[in-house]
Amino acid sequence: MQYLWVFLIGGLICMLGEVLIITTKITSARILVAFVLVGVLLQALNLFEPISRFAGAGINVPIIGFGASLAKGAMGAVKASGLLGAFTGGLQATAGGIAAAITFAFLFSLICKSKTK
Amino acid sequence: MKNQNVNQKYNEYVEARLPKTKAWPSLFNSFWVGGVICLLGQGINDLLLYLFPYMAMQSAWAWTLIILIFLASLLTALGVYDKIGKFAGGGSIVPITGFSNSISSPAIEFKHEGVIYGTCVKMFTIAGPVIVVGVVASVAVGIIYYIIGLF
Amino acid sequence: MQTIEFKRRPKIIGSYSIVGPKEGQGPFGSFFDYVMKNDLFGEKTYELAERKMFEQAVMGALQSAGLQPNDVDLMLAGDLLNQIISSSFTARAFNMPYLGLFGACSTMAESLATGATLVDSGHFGNVICLTGSHFSTAERQFRFPLELGNQRVPTSQWTATAAGATILSLEGKGPQVVMATFGRVIDYGVVDVNNMGAAMAPSAADTLLTHFKDTGRKPSYYDLIVTGDLGKLGAEILLDLLEDKGIKLGLNYSDCGHCYYTRGQDTMCGGSGCGVSASVLNSYIIKKMKKGEYKKVLFVPTGALMSTTASQQGESIPGVSHAIVLEMGGV
Numbered sequence: 001m002q003y004l005w006v007f008l009i010g011g012l013i014c015m016l017g018e019v020l021i022i023t024t025k026i027t028s029a030r031i032l033v034a035f036v037l038v039g040v041l042l043q044a045l046n047l048f049e050p051i052s053r054f055a056g057a058g059i060n061v062p063i064i065g066f067g068a069s070l071a072k073g074a075m076g077a078v079k080a081s082g083l084l085g086a087f088t089g090g091l092q093a094t095a096g097g098i099a100a101a102i103t104f105a106f107l108f109s110l111i112c113k114s115k116t117k
Numbered sequence: 118m119k120n121q122n123v124n125q126k127y128n129e130y131v132e133a134r135l136p137k138t139k140a141w142p143s144l145f146n147s148f149w150v151g152g153v154i155c156l157l158g159q160g161i162n163d164l165l166l167y168l169f170p171y172m173a174m175q176s177a178w179a180w181t182l183i184i185l186i187f188l189a190s191l192l193t194a195l196g197v198y199d200k201i202g203k204f205a206g207g208g209s210i211v212p213i214t215g216f217s218n219s220i221s222s223p224a225i226e227f228k229h230e231g232v233i234y235g236t237c238v239k240m241f242t243i244a245g246p247v248i249v250v251g252v253v254a255s256v257a258v259g260i261i262y263y264i265i266g267l268f
Numbered sequence: 269m270q271t272i273e274f275k276r277r278p279k280i281i282g283s284y285s286i287v288g289p290k291e292g293q294g295p296f297g298s299f300f301d302y303v304m305k306n307d308l309f310g311e312k313t314y315e316l317a318e319r320k321m322f323e324q325a326v327m328g329a330l331q332s333a334g335l336q337p338n339d340v341d342l343m344l345a346g347d348l349l350n351q352i353i354s355s356s357f358t359a360r361a362f363n364m365p366y367l368g369l370f371g372a373c374s375t376m377a378e379s380l381a382t383g384a385t386l387v388d389s390g391h392f393g394n395v396i397c398l399t400g401s402h403f404s405t406a407e408r409q410f411r412f413p414l415e416l417g418n419q420r421v422p423t424s425q426w427t428a429t430a431a432g433a434t435i436l437s438l439e440g441k442g443p444q445v446v447m448a449t450f451g452r453v454i455d456y457g458v459v460d461v462n463n464m465g466a467a468m469a470p471s472a473a474d475t476l477l478t479h480f481k482d483t484g485r486k487p488s489y490y491d492l493i494v495t496g497d498l499g500k501l502g503a504e505i506l507l508d509l510l511e512d513k514g515i516k517l518g519l520n521y522s523d524c525g526h527c528y529y530t531r532g533q534d535t536m537c538g539g540s541g542c543g544v545s546a547s548v549l550n551s552y553i554i555k556k557m558k559k560g561e562y563k564k565v566l567f568v569p570t571g572a573l574m575s576t577t578a579s580q581q582g583e584s585i586p587g588v589s590h591a592i593v594l595e596m597g598g599v
Contacts, residue, residue: 006159007152010212014151015144017207021419022140025462028210028219028418029243033250035211040254044261057159060178061185062151062211063247070251074259078266086259090252097213098248100183101220102240104190109224109236114414115196116307116314116404124457131458131466134505136422136537143419193415202417209417222415226408229313243416 002056009051009058032063039067043075069093143206150201150208158185158212182213189214193221219243270475271449271482277597278387281394281440282333284325285551287543288403288429294529294539299551300430301328307404307429314404315349321431322347322358322400329433329550333440335394337362340435344383345398346375347542348406348427355398364396373468373497374451374571375399376432376546377590381448383436384592393437400431401541410461410576423463425499425525426535430543432550443557443565447593449482451475453573455586461579465502465525465537468570471587472498473509475568479591480515487517491562494553496545496569496589497525499537524548524569545569557596565594 017031026034042048048068051059059065073093077085091098162181166172172180192198198218202209209215220240227239241248285300292303302324309317322345330337343362345355346369359366371378379397386392404414406427412418436445454471472495480486487493498506503523510517528539528548549567556562570589579585 003156003159006155010155010158011148011152011208014154014205014208014211015148017151017211018144018147019207021206021210022138022143025421025460027412028215028416029246031207031210032216032219032243032247036247036251037254040251040258044258057155057157057162057181058152061155061158061182061213063213063216064211065182066213066216067251067254070255071258074255075262078259078263083260083263086256086263089259090255094251096179097182097186097216100186101190101217101244104187104217105221105224105240106236108190108194108221109228112194112225113228114226114404116414127456127470128458130508131463131505134466134501134508135463136501138422193417196415198417199415200417203419205417206419215417218415218417222413222417225415226413229315239413243412 002054005054006056006058009055010061013059013062013064035063036067039064040071043068043071048072066094066097146204147206147208150205151211154209154212154214161185185212185214186217189217190221193218194225216244216247269482270451270478271447272385273447274384274388274445276388276438277444277446278384278436278438279440279444279597280434280442280554281437282329282335282435283433283550283554284328284332285432285547286321286325286328286430287547290533291428291430291528291547294533295527296548296552299555300547301551304429307402314402315353318347318349318354318400318402318405319357321402322354322398323361325398325400325431325433326358326362326396329396329435333435335435337364340364340394340396341392342367342386342395343398344369344379344395346370346379347399348372348401349409354400358398371588372571372573373540373542373545374569374589375542376496376549377567377569377592380434380436380445380592381450381590384445384448387436387438395436396433397436398431398433399542399546401427401429401543403427403429406541420536421462422536423460423465423501424536425464425497425538425540426529427541428528428539428543428547430541430547432543432546434550443554443594444597445592446595447483449475449479449591451478451589451591453586453588455584457584459579459582459584461574461585463501464540464572464585465499466505467585468572468587468589469498469502469505469509472506472568472570472589475589475591476510477513477515479566487515487520490520490564490566492553493517493521493566494548494568495523496571497538497540498523498570499525499540501537553594557594560596563596567592567594
């Protein structure tokens with residue numbers, strides 16, 4: 001049952017991105033930025049957790065999840081270590097993803113060549 | 118010098134002439150491809166928790182994302198991800214795999230300009246704004262959260 | 269008067285066209301002199317491949333005219349890359365006197381008009397006009413990395429991997445360059461970089477109107493009126509713009525970019541880039557003229573004069589186009 005929710009919510013979020021592409025012709029960088037902001041906002045308003053509970057990967061895999069982790073990290077760290085946490089928490093929580101993306105990109109750039117279309 | 122009237126009239130005319138494309142097929146494709154990528158994430162996550170029952174939920178999610186990022190990076194390097202993207206649009210841009218693709222693709226594309234000024238600099242042409250906006254927003258949220266906590 | 273007539277009628281004595289594999293599968297495929305097997309052309313980078321394409325175009329044109337590199341008095345060339353490196357580096361390789369031109373995709377007309385003027389003046393014997401473009405170099409400079417998974421918008425055009433070279437001289441045989449109409453830069457305020465056809469169409473309309481006014485000719489005077497790379501949408505807009513001014517282009521009108529690829533090649537509005545008009549002129553048009561199938565041709569490549577910096581700063585896209593009258597002599 002949960003898999004159905006994952007598929008539906010994940011698909012809907014992605015389709016929302018496509019709607020943005022079609023109607024406003026914005027580029028992928030802007031779409032990613034917009035969705036990250038949505039994630040930060042959802043977490044700040046404490047709405048992310050309830051959705052995540054039944055949607056699982058459906059909302060964690062879209063870049064919204066990345067935004068939510070940033071905000072969640074910052075809020076959690078503020079709770080634990082005060083104002084400093086606002087600066088350390090966000091990146092700490094998302095370090096894995098960012099470091100992985102950078103490392104794999106770097107490795108593959110050493111091995112592979114770009115291919116024409 | 119410029120005739121503002123002609124400009125506006127012409128642009129309205131161009132707007133009206135734009136080719137109409139059917140939105141439904143691309144919406145449908147973005148929906149199911151996006152859904153499948155999320156399902157894949159859920160599958161990896163559940164498998165991790167099954168194999169390592171004592172893994173913390175948080176760590177399982179982190180591993181899931183790292184695996185997805187690796188897969189997207191690999192598909193980008195193999196020249197497959199851009200083909201998926203052409204077909205699925207938002208379906209493969211919005212998931213974390215799209216973020217990975219946006220870092221890998223310029224890194225590979227600009228390797229000929231050298232490791233430093235090519236790969237490393239250009240890596241963030243698309244992902245840079247995402248990280249910047251995300252970090253700034255999260256710091257702002259943290260500060261606001263701190264201030265609210267004071268009262 | 270923007271139109272000048274060349275009294276001594278410089279002739280096109282040599283021509284050569286070279287294209288990428290995708291272009292070779294298009295409608296003009298069988299007319300091109302050489303179709304590359306892959307876009308890298310045996311080189312390490314796409315920029316080197318573009319340069320090699322240019323060099324082969326020069327060699328081929330020289331061969332078809334029966335000339336040696338040192339017979340050429342001047343090279344007029346341009347391309348789309350920053351500081352027109354492909355052209356300059358090609359001139360370096362051949363050790364020829366060189367003037368670099370930039371007219372974006374209108375470069376073929378710009379070089380022909382300049383070249384014909386110089387040859388007509390009698391100061392230069394053989395002048396070579398050269399331009400081209402490469403999909404992968406243009407894509408990374410103007411748009412996104414090749415591997416990025418994004419979708420192309422329906423108004424976009426596909427930058428062609430193609431180059432063409434033409435040799436002009438007073439001596440020899442071939443189609444004659446009879447007139448040239450130098451175009452003004454026209455900007456109707458289009459800002460969408462994915463809709464170059466709409467940005468360039470007003471400049472093509474302006475140049476054509478000026479040409480017909482200056483010469484007193486009607487569109488029906490020509491066997492073929494061909495614009496450069498307006499694409500499907502741009503060509504439709506051009507027809508509308510001209511009809512507004514009371515000029516109707518008939519079946520003798522066509523656009524190189526619009527017909528450059530087949531429908532199945534998924535190029536949205538068609539081809540664009542310097543290489544489109546250059547390769548079509550130096551293959552299809554010149555070959556058909558030599559066969560006598562076309563006697564009078566009006567060749568009007570169009571260029572969008574934008575840069576990534578200007579576009580990001582919100583500037584609109586100005587267009588320019590020049591018209592060249594080609595006639596098959598002795599008929």
